[in-house]
Amino acid sequence: NAGVTQTPKFRVLKTGQSMTLLCAQDMNHEYMYWYRQDPGMGLRLIHYSVGEGTTAKGEVPDGYNVSRLKKQNFLLGLESAAPSQTSVYFCASSYSSVGNTEAFFGQGTRLTVV
Amino acid sequence: AQKITQTQPGMFVQEKEAVTLDCTYDTSDPSYGLFWYKQPSSGEMIFLIYQGSYDQQNATEGRYSLNFQKARKSANLVISASQLGDSAMYFCAMRGSGTYKYIFGTGTRLKVLA
Numbered sequence: 001n002a003g004v005t006q007t008p009k010f011r012v013l014k015t016g017q018s019m020t021l022l023c024a025q026d027m028n029h030e031y032m033y034w035y036r037q038d039p040g041m042g043l044r045l046i047h048y049s050v051g052e053g054t055t056a057k058g059e060v061p062d063g064y065n066v067s068r069l070k071k072q073n074f075l076l077g078l079e080s081a082a083p084s085q086t087s088v089y090f091c092a093s094s095y096s097s098v099g100n101t102e103a104f105f106g107q108g109t110r111l112t113v114v
Numbered sequence: 115a116q117k118i119t120q121t122q123p124g125m126f127v128q129e130k131e132a133v134t135l136d137c138t139y140d141t142s143d144p145s146y147g148l149f150w151y152k153q154p155s156s157g158e159m160i161f162l163i164y165q166g167s168y169d170q171q172n173a174t175e176g177r178y179s180l181n182f183q184k185a186r187k188s189a190n191l192v193i194s195a196s197q198l199g200d201s202a203m204y205f206c207a208m209r210g211s212g213t214y215k216y217i218f219g220t221g222t223r224l225k226v227l228a
Contacts, residue, residue, distance in 0.1 A: 031214055040123070042205060042220040050214050058215065090159065092216070100166065102149055103207075103216050105159035 006106035021076040023091030030096040032074040036087040120219035135191040143210030148189040153203040
């Protein structure tokens with residue numbers, strides 16, 4: 001069972017470089033999310049998607065873009081990386097119905113911007 | 115707006131003892147779900163337990179139970195008979211019926227002492 005898979009697991013970027021983080025899920029979930037985790041701040045929502053072709057902003061969207069061209073994939077882009085974007089990034093997915101539907105998480109991507 | 119508050123940055127507990135991790139929440143949604151996740155040092159997010167706002171009984175999953183007090187807007191996690199493997203970061207999260215998003219607290223780092 002693959003579940004939610006994030007690529008890559010680690011990355012070091014120089015300030016100003018761009019990159020794309022890929023999230024893939026094989027559970028046919030409608031909803032997908034990108035979070036960042038920073039010490040003492042918990043998980044903060046960057047962007048999310050409620051279905052193929054849709055995206056929406058979360059709490060901390062500045063400096064990031066996303067796309068969901070296929071239901072199973074959710075991409076997070078950094079156009080011009082900044083040191084403030086050094087963080088651990090988590091992708092998650094869930095079913096659309098409210099209730100006992102927990103979010104399933106990928107293993108995380110540790111990004112360092114120097 | 116929805117908010118999750120975890121006021122205990124760190125906790126210690128003796129092995130085999132019980133421990134309570136605090137979580138309070140704020141929402142205007144009439145229906146919502148409350149979740150607890152465990153994050154060990156390896157970094158993955160592990161779902162532990164769920165409580166629905168209309169559930170009459172407190173949720174239990176093995177050694178985990180959720181002390182749900184709706185009037186006080188609290189959803190504390192109780193871990194009974196603590197084990198060394200319980201040492202981890204614990205996050206409380208909420209998802210309302212009117213939103214697609216999971217909102218997380220800042221987490222509590224639990225250390226179990228031998």
